[in-house]
Amino acid sequence: MDKTTLIIGLDLSFSSTGLTFFKLNNQTKQVEKICFYRLVLDREINKIKKYTPEEIQNLNTLVYKMPTNISVYDLLLDKDDVNNTEQVEATLKAMICSKKIAQIISEVYNEYACDDIVVSIENYIMPSFSGQNQLKTVSGLITLQGFVREYVIKLSLGFKKDIKLYTPTPSANKKFFTGNGKAEKLEMLQVFLNNYDGNKLFPTVTESSLHAINDVIDSFSLAVNAYSKII
Numbered sequence: 001m002d003k004t005t006l007i008i009g010l011d012l013s014f015s016s017t018g019l020t021f022f023k024l025n026n027q028t029k030q031v032e033k034i035c036f037y038r039l040v041l042d043r044e045i046n047k048i049k050k051y052t053p054e055e056i057q058n059l060n061t062l063v064y065k066m067p068t069n070i071s072v073y074d075l076l077l078d079k080d081d082v083n084n085t086e087q088v089e090a091t092l093k094a095m096i097c098s099k100k101i102a103q104i105i106s107e108v109y110n111e112y113a114c115d116d117i118v119v120s121i122e123n124y125i126m127p128s129f130s131g132q133n134q135l136k137t138v139s140g141l142i143t144l145q146g147f148v149r150e151y152v153i154k155l156s157l158g159f160k161k162d163i164k165l166y167t168p169t170p171s172a173n174k175k176f177f178t179g180n181g182k183a184e185k186l187e188m189l190q191v192f193l194n195n196y197d198g199n200k201l202f203p204t205v206t207e208s209s210l211h212a213i214n215d216v217i218d219s220f221s222l223a224v225n226a227y228s229k230i231i
Contacts (some may be wrong), residue, residue, distance in 0.1 A: 002027040006114035008105060009223030012120045012144055014093055015041050019104060019217030020223040023112045029231045033112060034201070036216050037104050038098065045227060054212045057204045064100045067085065097145045098147035103128035105151075116162040119152045120226035123147070123167035125191060166226045176228070185214045192217045196224070207231030 007022040023033035036058060042051040042065045053061050072089045073079055108127060109117065149165070156163040171181035178191045189210050192198040198205065198217075205213055 003115040004032070004112070005116040005118055006109055006112055007223050007226050007230070008108075008117065008119045009219040009221070009226065010101070010119065010148065011122070011218035012101075012141065012148065014090075014097060014140065014144065015043075015216055016214075016215045017097065018217070018219035020099070020219040021108045021112070022132060022223050022227060023114060024227065024230065026046065026115070031227070035108065036060065036201070036220070037062065037108075038102055038154060039104065040096070040214070041065075041093075044081055054209065056202055056209065056212055056225055058202055059082055059213065059216060062100065062104070064096055067096060087139065091143055094144040097144055098151065101148055102151045105155075106182065114161075116164075118164045118166060118226050118230065120166040120168070120222040121132060121148070121152075122170050122222070146188060166222075168222070168225055173218075173225055176225050185210060185217075187215065188217050190222065192220065196220070211217060 001162040003026040004059060005024040005026055009018075009020040009029055011018040019037040019039070021033075021035045021037075022031045024030070025032050037060045038053075038056075039062050040053045042063050051063055053063060055061065070092075072085060072092060075088050075092075078084055078085060152163065155161065168176070174188070177183070178187050180187060181190075186207065189198075189205075189207065193205070198223040202213060
């Protein structure tokens, strides 16, 4: 039986993380299976109402929530310090989000039973906006990425597999995927649809549903980028 590699593209975000998985046949260099996940933060204020994110065909959408057994305020020395509150909240959110990401990776790995693993993840994260809130956002995302990278590295011990990390810059990845290192979300979508049969992968996708899949398309581009390095 030919050996296989699980290629994982990860586009990390607290609000919506995109994950793309390829099962690659090492002998033929063909992708035998592909699946997509989206991990969304439950933002519902009214906890009585169940949060239901938009459904997209062929996209597995999961929801994570902040912990209920401990609150941010339980951990604060100075409850009036806004910065302290935001930092502790970001750490809790990163812990929960990274744990859910790890669970998704573990489940797909067990299903695909690949021999090797390649994880493609941007080597730094920047928010899509600027201003006074940018620094605290970057801080939280760096924490999230640190937890996820730690999990990936530990996979080599837990699964005893050959695991590689690929970490392109955001601009280098956009350049690879679209030819434009400053490509916006709509351009990424258009390349996905036109060059990678995106309409077959997501038959119901339209420009109006871009908000629901843009992180998934970014994760797809990261997976394709890693795939190009392998072949």
